[in-house]
Amino acid sequence: MKPKRKFKMPLRVILALCTIACFIMIIFSFKYQDKINPVKTYIGNVIQPMQRGINSLGHKIYDFVDLFQTKQSILDENKKLKEQLESVKSENISLIEDRNELATLRELYKLDQGYKQYPKVAARVVSHDDTNWYNEFTIDKGSDDGIQKNMNVIAGNGLVGIVSEIGKSYSKVRSIIDDNSYVSGMFVRTSDLCDVKGNLTTLKNGYIDVERISIDSEIEDGYEVVTSYQSDRYLEGILIGYVSDIKPDSNNMTMTAKLVPVVDFSRLDTVLVITQVSNYDELEDMTNYD
Amino acid sequence: MIKKWLITVLMILLCYLLQTTLFFHLKLAGVFPNLMIIVTVSTGYIRGQKDGLFTGLLCGLLSDMIFGSVIGLHALIYMLVGYLFGYANALYWRNDFSVPLILTGVADFVYNFMFYVFEFLLRGKMNFLTYLKIIIVPEAVYTMLVAVLLYKVIWFTNKLTLPSDSEEEI
Numbered sequence: 001m002k003p004k005r006k007f008k009m010p011l012r013v014i015l016a017l018c019t020i021a022c023f024i025m026i027i028f029s030f031k032y033q034d035k036i037n038p039v040k041t042y043i044g045n046v047i048q049p050m051q052r053g054i055n056s057l058g059h060k061i062y063d064f065v066d067l068f069q070t071k072q073s074i075l076d077e078n079k080k081l082k083e084q085l086e087s088v089k090s091e092n093i094s095l096i097e098d099r100n101e102l103a104t105l106r107e108l109y110k111l112d113q114g115y116k117q118y119p120k121v122a123a124r125v126v127s128h129d130d131t132n133w134y135n136e137f138t139i140d141k142g143s144d145d146g147i148q149k150n151m152n153v154i155a156g157n158g159l160v161g162i163v164s165e166i167g168k169s170y171s172k173v174r175s176i177i178d179d180n181s182y183v184s185g186m187f188v189r190t191s192d193l194c195d196v197k198g199n200l201t202t203l204k205n206g207y208i209d210v211e212r213i214s215i216d217s218e219i220e221d222g223y224e225v226v227t228s229y230q231s232d233r234y235l236e237g238i239l240i241g242y243v244s245d246i247k248p249d250s251n252n253m254t255m256t257a258k259l260v261p262v263v264d265f266s267r268l269d270t271v272l273v274i275t276q277v278s279n280y281d282e283l284e285d286m287t288n289y290d
Numbered sequence: 291m292i293k294k295w296l297i298t299v300l301m302i303l304l305c306y307l308l309q310t311t312l313f314f315h316l317k318l319a320g321v322f323p324n325l326m327i328i329v330t331v332s333t334g335y336i337r338g339q340k341d342g343l344f345t346g347l348l349c350g351l352l353s354d355m356i357f358g359s360v361i362g363l364h365a366l367i368y369m370l371v372g373y374l375f376g377y378a379n380a381l382y383w384r385n386d387f388s389v390p391l392i393l394t395g396v397a398d399f400v401y402n403f404m405f406y407v408f409e410f411l412l413r414g415k416m417n418f419l420t421y422l423k424i425i426i427v428p429e430a431v432y433t434m435l436v437a438v439l440l441y442k443v444i445w446f447t448n449k450l451t452l453p454s455d456s457e458e459e460i
Contacts, residue, residue: 023366025361025365026362039355043352044355055311062315065315126311127307130356133425200425
């Protein structure tokens with residue numbers, strides 16, 4: 001009975017104090033984001049090497065599980081393919097292969113023209129956001145490697161996201177599929193502008209939203225969306241994905257569509273950071289003068 | 291006292307590291323489990339409200355520092371979860387492994403619900419049922435599955451480090 005009496009009253013006080021402390025922290029970090037960042041990066045610098053160690057183990061386990069899961073389907077597929085292989089002449093196969101290769105090479109050539117002039121740095125994905133609600137991750141390059149805030153991140157031939165926070169040897173990347181993400185996009189073939197927004201609810205089906213497409217724009221399913229020249233944080237001409245399911249809005253002024261990103265976010269392992277920042281600061285200065 | 295908290299801090303750190311790296315690769319149904327909620331609830335269940343509260347606070351602060359945009363929000367949610375589920379300490383029975391699993395599932399639900407209210411509802415995302423289907427329920431189930439193992443580890447660590455404490459609280 002005695003310890004209960006001893007603990008009961010202070011506990012409520014502790015709870016109240018901690019709650020107040022939390023609220024103060026929320027307000028403080030909301031108002032003075034810059035002053036909080038050094039503390040955050042300090043802790044990040046401590047945690048990040050540990051994550052890097054465990055992550056390498058994670059990759060191995062993932063590969064093992066993946067092998068286990070896909071083994072049966074691969075075996076079935078193998079059987080089918082063998083039957084197919086017999087029925088199809090070898091000449092025919094080589095022809096199809098050549099054609100596929102040509103198509104991908106053509107596509108690569110076209111895409112590479114868009115952003116080959118940007119200098120890039122390769123980085124590995126280390127850890128992911130600890131909630132299932134957002135899609136952010138850290139990479140193993142930071143301010144020591146010349147990474148800056150608002151640098152664009154790509155993988156393969158498509159846009160992944162933007163550097164949202166930097167530490168000494170790590171940086172945080174917000175991907176375009178994140179629910180908070182917003183990218184100003186453009187259709188390559190028609191130069192129509194649109195907004196690409198991450199959406200958690202539709203992401204499960206493999207696509208995100210494209211909004212505010214002008215009703216006059218003559219777009220069709222499968223058109224490519226790249227980052228637009230209007231964007232203040234994203235460099236121009238990086239491929240985002242392909243649209244489908246274009247529908248007019250109820251206001252009859254704009255259209256919305258679905259967008260399938262070119263990057264496979266579930267298997268993101270190595271990314272490229274473009275070490276050139278969009279002229280965001282200049283724009284900000286200009287608005288300040290106004 | 292110091293030993294107890296040192297081990298708790300190490301446990302939180304380890305769970306955080308596993309959650310953000312290893313378990314991301316072991317996603318089921320598009321979600322990964324929330325190990326920190328297991329630690330918070332288990333500590334509250336085994337050691338009482340006060341310890342649950344502080345464990346939750348530590349978990350939340352760590353989460354805020356690494357990935358949060360606003361510091362204090364996760365800390366507040368985890369702390370409240372730790373405090374609330376510390377009430378279950380009254381039900382604590384050494385060899386009972388089913389109650390903490392149910393508690394973990396409920397706590398994960400509560401955590402995600404609060405997260406939804408603070409981060410999504412306030413941004414005008416109303417379709418709660420969709421989020422319930424794609425995130426909250428799968429995560430609660432997966433977390434419960436992981437808790438089957440992790441609770442035993444936590445319980446055993448607690449038993450080793452503070453045999454006298456846990457006896458007293460029964």
